[in-house]
Amino acid sequence: MKRIIIYLLIAATISLAGASCFVWIIALKPNLNTNATVRINIPSGSSVDDFINIIRSAGGLKSERTFLITSRLKSFNRSLKPGSYIIEPGMSNNRLVNILRSGRQTPIRVTFNNIRTLDDLAGRIGAQIEADSASLARFFNDEGNYSADDFTRETLISVFIPDTYEFYWNTDAEGFYSRMLREYRLYWNEDRITAAEDLGLSPIDVSILASIIDDEVAKDDEKPRIAGVYLNRLRLGIPLQACPTIKFALNDFTIRRVLYEHLETDSPYNTYKYRGLPPGPVRCPTKAGIEAVLNAEKHDYLYFAARADFSGYHHFSRTLAEHNRYANAYQRELDKRKIYE
Numbered sequence: 212m213k214r215i216i217i218y219l220l221i222a223a224t225i226s227l228a229g230a231s232c233f234v235w236i237i238a239l240k241p242n243l244n245t246n247a248t249v250r251i252n253i254p255s256g257s258s259v260d261d262f263i264n265i266i267r268s269a270g271g272l273k274s275e276r277t278f279l280i281t282s283r284l285k286s287f288n289r290s291l292k293p294g295s296y297i298i299e300p301g302m303s304n305n306r307l308v309n310i311l312r313s314g315r316q317t318p319i320r321v322t323f324n325n326i327r328t329l330d331d332l333a334g335r336i337g338a339q340i341e342a343d344s345a346s347l348a349r350f351f352n353d354e355g356n357y358s359a360d361d362f363t364r365e366t367l368i369s370v371f372i373p374d375t376y377e378f379y380w381n382t383d384a385e386g387f388y389s390r391m392l393r394e395y396r397l398y399w400n401e402d403r404i405t406a407a408e409d410l411g412l413s414p415i416d417v418s419i420l421a422s423i424i425d426d427e428v429a430k431d432d433e434k435p436r437i438a439g440v441y442l443n444r445l446r447l448g449i450p451l452q453a454c455p456t457i458k459f460a461l462n463d464f465t466i467r468r469v470l471y472e473h474l475e476t477d478s479p480y481n482t483y484k485y486r487g488l489p490p491g492p493v494r495c496p497t498k499a500g501i502e503a504v505l506n507a508e509k510h511d512y513l514y515f516a517a518r519a520d521f522s523g524y525h526h527f528s529r530t531l532a533e534h535n536r537y538a539n540a541y542q543r544e545l546d547k548r549k550i551y552e
Contacts, residue, residue, distance in 0.1 A: 239304075241301045242272050242274055242302070242304050243307075244270050244273045245270030245298070246300050247270075248297060248300065249269040249297075250295055251295070251298055252265070252294075252295045252341070253265065253294055253381075255293040257291055259287060259291060263275055263279075266298070269298065277304055281305060281308055282304075287308045287312050291312065292311065292313070293341065293381040294314060294380055295316050295318075295319050316381075318379055318380075319340070319377070319380050321336065321339045321377070321378045322374075323335045326368070326495040327459075327493070328368070329348070329352075329364075332351075332368070333345075333348040336387060339378075340378055340382045341382065342382060342384045346383065346384045350384035352364070356388065357388065357392075366490070366492070367491075368422075368491065368492050369414075369415055369419070369492050370392055372394065372398055372496065372501075373495050374394075378390065407505060410442065410505070410507075415491075417505060418496040419491060419496075420441055420442075420488065421501040422455075422494045423453045423456060423493055424503055425494060425496060426455035427455055428525075429523035430523050431499045431503075436508045436510070437515060437525070438504045438507035438508070439510050440514070441453070442507050448486060450483060451488070453482045455493050456482040457473050457480075457481060458493075459489075460476050460480035480493070512527040512529055514528040516534055516537035
């Protein structure tokens with residue numbers, strides 16, 4: 212009897228060792244065929260087979276068979292969660308499955324700037340998150356998605372303040388808008404709202420004016436002075452006569468020289484024809500543009516003209532006669548450089 216017990220114990224030990232070895236080979240042994248940390252994106256609705264194809268492009272697995280066995284044992288196929296994941300060298304099948312089935316994805320950094328239209332924004336963001344440009348454009352085009360937040364199709368672009376933000380990769384169009392709306396409301400804190408009200412403007416008004424300044428001025432240090440000019444004109448009821456609004460009205464941002472024929476365009480965005488602010492921003496307003504409006508220089512300038520040295524800076528004038536001298540000098544330089552349109 213003692214001998215039998217000893218044999219059984221030996222057999223159990225061997226079986227346990229064999230099982231441990233099996234578990235090590237199948238689930239716990241490092242199985243990634245890469246020496247570098249990589250990021251993989253798992254689209255919504257993906258299966259384990261889809262995951263295998265995705266990870267192949269990132270270096271693949273040493274043994275796809277052991278991964279598939281582990282995934283079946285852990286019911287991974289029924290709980291594959293979409294997202295963007297960081298995969299590190301030395302990961303075992305077990306660790307890989309645990310990360311993917313739990314949805315412990317790593318946020319991505321989404322950056323956008325120099326955006327002129329909502330279509331531009333849809334294209335830029337659609338290249339960075341799972342929501343594609345078409346689904347984003349459809350969301351932006353349906354005012355019912357944001358009218359309750361007091362935005363229109365014309366003013367919606369003011370929500371998207373250029374910067375770098377962290378997102379989960381599998382964010383959809385609605386999720387992108389909701390997140391940016393939260394950022395917009397955080398930015399427009401009580402101090403900024405009060406500063407806008409002191410100017411007789413709403414946050415959207417400030418964004419509209421900031422967008423014009425951003426498109427008009429290359430130098431951030433000059434933006435507060437330009438803002439002061441526009442605020443003076445608004446206060447006196449003088450048309451803004453801002454060239455960026457003409458380009459927006461014509462939907463032609465390649466124009467380098469605004470001509471008299473352009474000024475005849477019949478559009479509410481034509482600030483040469485219509486007083487006050489246009490219906491919405493002419494691009495995504497930057498923080499620099501917004502802060503320039505909220506902290507505009509106080510002066511009595513009513514005009515500005517680009518310097519003929521093409522430095523990006525401007526001459527400022529109190530009288531039309533003085534302004535015309537600067538403007539004519541700039542026009543002559545355009546002719547000299549053969550810039551006719």
